[in-house]
Amino acid sequence: MKILVTGAAGFIGSNLAEKLARAGETVVGLDNFNDYYDPAKKRANEARLNTYSNFRMVEADVRDRQRLFELFADEQFDAVAHLAALAGVRKAIEQPALYVDVDLNGTQNLMDAALAAGGIHNFVFASTSSVYGNTQQIPFVETDACDRPLQPYAAAKRAAEILGYSYHHLFGLNFTAVRFFTVYGPNGRPDMMAYLIADSITKGIEIPLYEGGQMWRDWTYVEDITDGIVLALNKPLGYELLNLGRGEPTLLRDFVEMIEELAGGKGNFVHKTKIAADVVYTYADISKARRLIGYDPKVSVIDGVTAFWRWYADKEANI
Ligand SMILES: NC(=O)c1ccc[n+]([C@@H]2O[C@H](COP(=O)([O-])OP(=O)(O)OC[C@H]3O[C@@H](n4cnc5c(N)ncnc54)[C@H](O)[C@@H]3O)[C@@H](O)[C@H]2O)c1
Numbered sequence: 384m385k386i387l388v389t390g391a392a393g394f395i396g397s398n399l400a401e402k403l404a405r406a407g408e409t410v411v412g413l414d415n416f417n418d419y420y421d422p423a424k425k426r427a428n429e430a431r432l433n434t435y436s437n438f439r440m441v442e443a444d445v446r447d448r449q450r451l452f453e454l455f456a457d458e459q460f461d462a463v464a465h466l467a468a469l470a471g472v473r474k475a476i477e478q479p480a481l482y483v484d485v486d487l488n489g490t491q492n493l494m495d496a497a498l499a500a501g502g503i504h505n506f507v508f509a510s511t512s513s514v515y516g517n518t519q520q521i522p523f524v525e526t527d528a529c530d531r532p533l534q535p536y537a538a539a540k541r542a543a544e545i546l547g548y549s550y551h552h553l554f555g556l557n558f559t560a561v562r563f564f565t566v567y568g569p570n571g572r573p574d575m576m577a578y579l580i581a582d583s584i585t586k587g588i589e590i591p592l593y594e595g596g597q598m599w600r601d602w603t604y605v606e607d608i609t610d611g612i613v614l615a616l617n618k619p620l621g622y623e624l625l626n627l628g629r630g631e632p633t634l635l636r637d638f639v640e641m642i643e644e645l646a647g648g649k650g651n652f653v654h655k656t657k658i659a660a661d662v663v664y665t666y667a668d669i670s671k672a673r674r675l676i677g678y679d680p681k682v683s684v685i686d687g688v689t690a691f692w693r694w695y696a697d698k699e700a701n702i
Pocket residue numbers: 389390391392393394395396413414415416417419425443444445446465466467468469470485489509510511512562563564565566567572
């Protein structure tokens with residue numbers, strides 16, 4: 384298969400592109416290398432991917448419709464894994480128009496470009512557990528209406544899922560939205576909790592700990608997530624929404640203590656109350672993904688955190 388992976392220079396996208404390239408697929412990555420976090424990290428991911436002869440990176444923006452139309456016409460992709468996005472919940476509150484432009488309009492541009500080039504077998508869209516907002520249905524299940532997103536990032540992702548349905552209904556596009564639950568692991572995003580905790584322990588950087596760590600997250604190891612995306616890519620389903628989580632929430636306080644134990648040190652935390660955009664609980668019901676695509680997360684939180692810490696200590700902190 385020839386697969387376009389958008390957001391390929393990012394955390395999950397680079398892990399996915401590498402997995403696909405290693406499996407022998409022809410992979411084209413697309414990324415705009417923005418400075419939401421240090422672009423040097425994205426260049427390092429690109430350099431790792433460039434060691435595969437069946438991979439190439441295109442530097443482009445998903446808001447550039449013309450460029451996307453030309454790219455799809457030239458390449459004739461079989462499938463798209465659309466991971467490019469602005470993904471910061473707090474930043475989305477400051478810049479809602481930008482988040483809608485990238486996360487919703489960017490998704491529409493890609494679907495339009497795919498259709499204009501004659502269609503593709505499958506479009507897999509990276510969505511988020513944030514679409515569940517403050518749902519009372521726990522564990523989170525795909526039948527939930529998800530019509531009360533707490534911030535513009537979640538609203539844009541939910542809107543893109545819904546637009547995907549229209550494109551499926553009208554134009555026959557196979558569209559699967561995979562909703563990720565708090566992903567962590569090697570090459571992790573520096574603005575996310577696992578990385579922030581490690582930075583705090585090793586460099587003494589002060590970081591906020593909301594609600595004294597009394598928040599639950601369904602932490603999911605990146606290899607399990609990329610396995611789920613590959614399964615979704617290989618199985619066009621018409622139109623589906625699928626949770627990709629671990630199905631086993633962990634208290635933030637316990638997650639912190641796991642990393643502190645591995646690092647042999649303590650984080651420098653400032654206690655804060657959660658903001659209106661934060662949820663206390665995320666917990667995935669993963670039975671639908673198990674049934675429809677054979678998704679089967681394997682990595683326990685302690686094993687995943689250990690692998691994350693080994694990577695951080697070796698590559699990021701040179702310990
Ligand atoms: N990490 C998580 O826990 C998590 C949870 C739920 C959903 N997601 C989703 O998974 C996807 C990947 O997230 P990630 O954690 O790897 O984040 P990331 O920021 O590391 O990766 C996103 C990539 O998209 C690129 N990008 C952003 N705007 C772009 C644009 N306009 N044009 C082209 N490229 C652009 C960025 O440069 C970046 O490399 C995102 O769609 C995100 O919303 C992530």
